[in-house]
Amino acid sequence: MMKAGKIRYIDFHTHNSEGAEDTVNVVNLMAGDDVPADFPANTLFSAGIHPWQLTDDNLSELQTELLLTVAHPHVVMIGEAGFDRMKGAGRETQEKAFMFQASVAAEMDRPMVIHCVKGWEDLLHAYREVKPSRPWIIHGFRGGSSLAESLAGEGFWFSLGSKGLNPEVLRTVSHERILLETDDSGESIADVYRLFESVAGYAPDQAERLIRNNFNSLLNYRL
Numbered sequence: 388m389m390k391a392g393k394i395r396y397i398d399f400h401t402h403n404s405e406g407a408e409d410t411v412n413v414v415n416l417m418a419g420d421d422v423p424a425d426f427p428a429n430t431l432f433s434a435g436i437h438p439w440q441l442t443d444d445n446l447s448e449l450q451t452e453l454l455l456t457v458a459h460p461h462v463v464m465i466g467e468a469g470f471d472r473m474k475g476a477g478r479e480t481q482e483k484a485f486m487f488q489a490s491v492a493a494e495m496d497r498p499m500v501i502h503c504v505k506g507w508e509d510l511l512h513a514y515r516e517v518k519p520s521r522p523w524i525i526h527g528f529r530g531g532s533s534l535a536e537s538l539a540g541e542g543f544w545f546s547l548g549s550k551g552l553n554p555e556v557l558r559t560v561s562h563e564r565i566l567l568e569t570d571d572s573g574e575s576i577a578d579v580y581r582l583f584e585s586v587a588g589y590a591p592d593q594a595e596r597l598i599r600n601n602f603n604s605l606l607n608y609r610l
Contacts, residue, residue, distance in 0.1 A: 418453035441476035470506025
């Protein structure tokens with residue numbers, strides 16, 4: 388599947404399914420989405436019940452659809468799963484959806500990709516209750532250093548886009564738990580790497596090696 392010797396970049400969370408040969412793209416799917424019949428060799432997928440999908444009536448349907456989606460061998464992570472106090476279904480429904488996905492991730496022994504907007508207390512409560520054996524990665528983290536320090540202390544990982552590359556955050560969290568992403572920004576992952584290098588003080592080969600090693604550690608890969 389992977390042309391490991393050619394990989395320079397890993398886009399941990401993207402909505403762009405057209406990747407370059409030197410990039411591993413982890414494409415986000417929502418419950419009910421089909422994995423494309425054809426996709427580039429260096430493409431992987433995450434799939435989850437996003438809080439924005441939820442209503443107070445469709446949870447059971449989405450649970451069934453998610454199980455069908457994650458059965459595909461290229462779906463290597465569960466999520467986006469999470470809590471959003473600004474959009475989506477009510478708090479109780481979001482919690483039920485999240486805990487269902489946490490149980491799927493545990494049963495399948497997979498990491499989970501987290502979406503969280505103003506729901507940090509709920510996320511921390513769930514983390515402490517589940518005690519996951521595989522990492523939970525907060526995608527698109529844009530919080531400050533105090534929040535990052537608190538989450539890192541619990542064991543969370545962070546996937547950062549260009550708007551999340553805060554010097555104080557990078558001084559606070561272990562770089563061995565950091566990944567980089569473009570999400571739906573339309574940016575190049577290479578540009579996100581260059582910004583990360585500038586903010587963190589890495590040479591290009593150091594940053595590429597760091598993120599590749601982190602990704603390998605997360606998924607037990609050898610890229």
